[in-house]
Amino acid sequence: xxxxxxxxxxxxxxxxxxxxxxxxxxxxxxxxxxxxxxxxxxxxxxxxxxxxxxxxxxxxxxxxxxxxxxxxxxxxxxxxxxxxxxxxxxxxxxxxxxxxxxxxxxxxxxxxxxxxxxxxxxxxxxxxxxxxxxxxxxxxxxxxxxxxxxxxxxxxxxxxxxxxxxxxxxxxxxxxxxxxxxxxxxxxxxxxxxxxxxxxxxxxxxxxxxxxxxxxxxxxxxxxxxxxxxxxxxxxxxxxxxxxxxxxxxxxxxxxxxxxxxxxxxxxxxxxxxxxxxxxxxxxxxxxxxxxxxx
Amino acid sequence: xxxxxxxxxxxxxxxxxxxxxxxxxxxxxxxxxxxxxxxxxxxxxxxxxxxxxxxxxxxxxxxxxxxxxxxxxxxxxxxxxxxxxxxxxxxxxxxxxxxxxxxxxxxxxxxxxxxxxxxxxxxxxxxxxxxxxxxxxxxxxxxxxxxxxxxxxxxxxxxxxxxxxxxxxxxxxxxxxxxxxxxxxxxxxxxxxxxxxxxxxxxxxxxxxxxxxxxxxxxxxxxxxxxxxx
Numbered sequence: 001x002x003x004x005x006x007x008x009x010x011x012x013x014x015x016x017x018x019x020x021x022x023x024x025x026x027x028x029x030x031x032x033x034x035x036x037x038x039x040x041x042x043x044x045x046x047x048x049x050x051x052x053x054x055x056x057x058x059x060x061x062x063x064x065x066x067x068x069x070x071x072x073x074x075x076x077x078x079x080x081x082x083x084x085x086x087x088x089x090x091x092x093x094x095x096x097x098x099x100x101x102x103x104x105x106x107x108x109x110x111x112x113x114x115x116x117x118x119x120x121x122x123x124x125x126x127x128x129x130x131x132x133x134x135x136x137x138x139x140x141x142x143x144x145x146x147x148x149x150x151x152x153x154x155x156x157x158x159x160x161x162x163x164x165x166x167x168x169x170x171x172x173x174x175x176x177x178x179x180x181x182x183x184x185x186x187x188x189x190x191x192x193x194x195x196x197x198x199x200x201x202x203x204x205x206x207x208x209x210x211x212x213x214x215x216x217x218x219x220x221x222x223x224x225x226x227x228x229x230x231x232x233x234x235x236x237x238x239x240x241x242x243x244x245x246x247x248x249x250x251x252x253x254x255x256x257x258x259x260x261x262x263x264x265x266x267x268x269x270x271x272x273x274x275x276x277x278x279x280x281x282x283x284x285x286x287x288x289x290x291x292x293x294x295x
Numbered sequence: 296x297x298x299x300x301x302x303x304x305x306x307x308x309x310x311x312x313x314x315x316x317x318x319x320x321x322x323x324x325x326x327x328x329x330x331x332x333x334x335x336x337x338x339x340x341x342x343x344x345x346x347x348x349x350x351x352x353x354x355x356x357x358x359x360x361x362x363x364x365x366x367x368x369x370x371x372x373x374x375x376x377x378x379x380x381x382x383x384x385x386x387x388x389x390x391x392x393x394x395x396x397x398x399x400x401x402x403x404x405x406x407x408x409x410x411x412x413x414x415x416x417x418x419x420x421x422x423x424x425x426x427x428x429x430x431x432x433x434x435x436x437x438x439x440x441x442x443x444x445x446x447x448x449x450x451x452x453x454x455x456x457x458x459x460x461x462x463x464x465x466x467x468x469x470x471x472x473x474x475x476x477x478x479x480x481x482x483x484x485x486x487x488x489x490x491x492x493x494x495x496x497x498x499x500x501x502x503x504x505x506x507x508x509x510x511x512x513x514x515x516x517x518x519x520x521x522x523x524x525x
Binding site for chain 2: 048061069
């Protein structure tokens with residue numbers, strides 16, 4: 001029996017590279033971000049009361065809800081996990097390629113790894129697709145309600161905005177440059193099923209995407225990304241996000257960085273799990289909001 | 296390869312396939328643990344029906360629906376960018392324990408029992424079936440405001456959604472299969488499968504199909520005893 005959502009929340013790190021990176025990026029977003037990892041604190045925050053008996057009741061109910069397979073809270077987490085594995089593996093590949101490219105004997109190996117920009121574009125789109133699927137799992141809408149997802153993005157506030165800012169900065173602006181959002185569609189156009197299969201854990205996510213076959217999955221991902229792009233453009237404009245600003249914000253917490261932006265993105269991909277970290281927190285909040293209403 | 300080894304491998308394969316089929320094929324949904332409290336989803340009122348019973352937002356306010364599941368619907372009441380309250384309706388069929396807190400309360404709102412939980416939550420039990428709850432968020436709401444919000448829900452329409460309050464279907468004549476919810480369940484001798492029956496068993500208010508359109512069912516024979524002697 002795997003862990004419930006609140007147990008996963010409790011196991012999240014309180015201070016490591018992931019948390020520092022998120023804290024850094026949150027300086028760009030008004031409202032800021034707190035690393036909430038205590039279920040009891042989350043419950044009393046939602047409930048507006050810290051009566052231990054009520055908190056206990058909410059927690060018991062939340063565990064019951066997250067154990068029920070039909071409710072989709074845990075499936076949302078497994079989506080985030082699949083994406084996280086994919087990100088780590090892709091990041092690891094690129095770290096390997098960077099290292100191998102410098103060594104004369106294994107230079108050939110570096111040429112075998114896929115073009116990093118396309119790979120990065122696919123990685124980003126899979127994350128957006130996962131965000132959308134997790135949204136439908138948690139909110140209980142049918143699996144392909146693109147418009148509802150687009151509307152809900154506008155409702156993202158507080159922590160959810162930090163989560164999206166991290167996605168935009170770490171996976172779009174840093175690796176693909178400041179005009180990443182405009183290039184994304186073009187980059188995705190070049191992606192075929194061969195590139196898709198080069199992503200180490202597309203296989204892990206394929207079973208969770210609606211439709212059969214790579215072509216169907218790819219078109220689903222692209223439609224989701226279209227919705228997301230429409231919103232992300234305004235988001236980047238509102239907050240004035242750029243690669244430079246992201247680097248400076250990160251430097252306030254993780255220390256000075258002397259390499260290029262692309263290397264920073266690779267480094268973050270390979271060694272942090274910002275996406276699943278904030279994902280667990282987001283799902284836990286929704287779950288607690290429901291449990292508090294049902295006790 | 297000796298004969299007994301071949302038989303052994305064969306049997307092992309068959310056992311493996313059977314076990315695999317049981318755990319990985321659609322039989323999985325027959326196992327307990329799929330739904331909350333193992334209450335069948337069809338016994339719970341769908342959240343889509345609950346959405347339209349939420350209070351109409353006042354000027355300057357906005358109602359944003361956040362979750363819609365079977366037996367549950369939730370919305371945020373926002374004023375500008377600030378979330379004022381979480382509003383929700385849930386079907387207590389899947390959480391029978393939540394009824395208990397209403398037993399000892401004397402407070403009433405539109406004749407339904409009312410309970411305050413902690414300093415920011417108020418709950419109302421409508422028709423002994425639906426729990427309506429307002430939880431203050433952010434700067435919070437006082438008791439008066441929460442009770443006003445509870446009263447702004449369409450409580451009469453909500454009470455009418457209660458399946459046991461719907462008019463009973465006309466008694467059918469002739470051979471009839473009982474509707475799906477009323478058939479005698481197949482009792483398997485599995486441990487830990489006792490289902491907690493909700494207190495008020497919702498009667499399935501379905502219009503019986505005319506005999507000509509009815510699918511032949513193996514259960515028809517079992518129900519022969521229920522027929523009036525014609």
